[in-house]
Amino acid sequence: MSEVHQGRRRLLAALTVGGGLVAVGGGPALVTNARGLSGYEGAIIATWRHSDSTDLPLSSARRELVRYATLAANSHNTQPWQFRLSDRSVLVLSDPGRRLPAVDPDEHHVFASLGCAAENMVQAARAFGLRAAPSYDPAARGIRVDLEAAPPERTDLFDAIPYRQSTRALYDGRSVPPEHLRLLETAGNGDGVRMLLFTERQQREDILSYLVAGNSAQMDDVAFVEELESWIRFSYGEALSTRDGLFSKSSGSPVLPGWIGRLVFSQVFTRDAENRKYESQLRSSAGVAVFVSDKNEPAYWAEAGRSCQRFALQATALQLRHAFINQPVEVPAVRGQFATYLGIGGRRPDLVMRFGYGPELPKSLRRPVEHVILGA
Structure with missing residues (x-):
């Protein structure tokens, strides 16, 4: 069963809890939500485009x-x-x-x-x-x-x-040709930033253990979960009004009126469900890129971002998808263990990204x- 279908089944199961409440006004709300689709699609076309001309003052x-x-x-x-x-x-x-x-x-x-x-x-x-x-x-x-x-x-x-996007979906597991890996390495290394590529199965399993440890810690952190939920945009209307945040459709989740989305969020967004999702996603990926800067200070964090963006653009040019899996570097206790695994001494691992061949999402x-x- 696909990851998207699994998420929808969990959502439908959650909606049956207190189903009478959801049913009251649910039909009109869903119709209103559907009407936002055309506005959303128009906004996407206007946003993700090349300039009409590059010959400008x-x-x-x-x-x-x-x-x-x-x-x-x-x-x-x-x-x-x-x-x-x-x-x-x-x-x-x-x-x-x-x-x-x-x-x-x-x-x-x-x-x-x-x-x-x-x-x-x-x-x-x-x-x-x-x-x-x-x-x-x-x-x-x-x-x-x-x-x-x-x-x-x-x-x-x-x-x-x-055309670049963070694609939070299952990939197809295909390996990336060596000549394309070399292009990714060239793009991902920068001034004071080294990119480490991991493409072997056991390496990905090792990294998965740190991903699950970091994700579990975050899912147990009430402040983290509340902050994350505040940036989720459940409906077309919410996405259009703020034009920021994590739109549910961009992660393959159903589009819902905001009040329904927030009602069921805590029931479908659980530690076990998220860990299973990340396990499937990482195991479907061709590899993992880790960006490590020479110094733990803002100038170098910015350089890590530049290297990461070049990597993402090169991946996109090669028809590869990518997505952040930063949990191993976001939880301090896990980050230290992850740094030891990477063998980078006292340096800080900055960013972690998986990549592979996969579908385009909204x-x-x-x-x-x-x-x-x-x-x-």
Whole structure:
């Protein structure tokens, strides 16, 4: 039975508990929810697209670079970024209102997300006839991306930007050819960041033990579960109104009116069910990539994000899917054990991603560019 079907069966079983309550007004609510589909599909098309033209004046090109940046990977799809534009640079800053204190208390994932956004800008800039040079600005606690004119060049990684997605689904278990693994290695290693690739079955089983340990700890943490639920968008209406968060359909779950989704969330979102899901997902994957930076500080966390985003774009260009499985690095006690397993000494493992061949799932939305540019 597929993972999606298993999730739907658990959901239907939960709906039978207090079924009278769900049935009252349930029909009209579901009809209303279905009407949001066309709006959602239109918003997805408008969001995940290439620019109509890359031959633009600098002021327009900067704005398009920000739009491409917002399509980057980020934790819980919180989109924790803001952008300050100047004549020849873009400053990528964190948005304090979009922190995740339970899962990311030191803001590690925030800076990694800023790095992902900056890398999209680097790849997109080349297509617009610009060279983008990112550097960490400690005074601003952000990434300054300086821009200068350069010959236009359209690359496979740029072309992949609107097609990349974190695909939280079962993959088909096929191995990745050695020549493609070499391309992934080239993309995933960076300045002060080393990527470790694990493709052997026993290696994936070893990593699975840390994944389950981290996930179990998080599922037992009330603050983590409450924070996660606050970022889930159960219906088309919720997804369209916020244009952020984890849309249930993007994970292969049914789309429901928000009040129904929240009613049954605690009954279907359990430690055992989630552990079984991750076991199936990891065992269906071709491999795991772990990104390790040289120093445990924001500048290097951002570089890890850049490396991770390049890896994700290269995977997309090779028709590979990917998804974060960061639980082993998000729980401090598990992270230390995981670092020992990796043999990386005192360095911190930053990000963990599985990859393989799999289906395309519905995409999540992004906030409009004018909502993330400071002073716009």
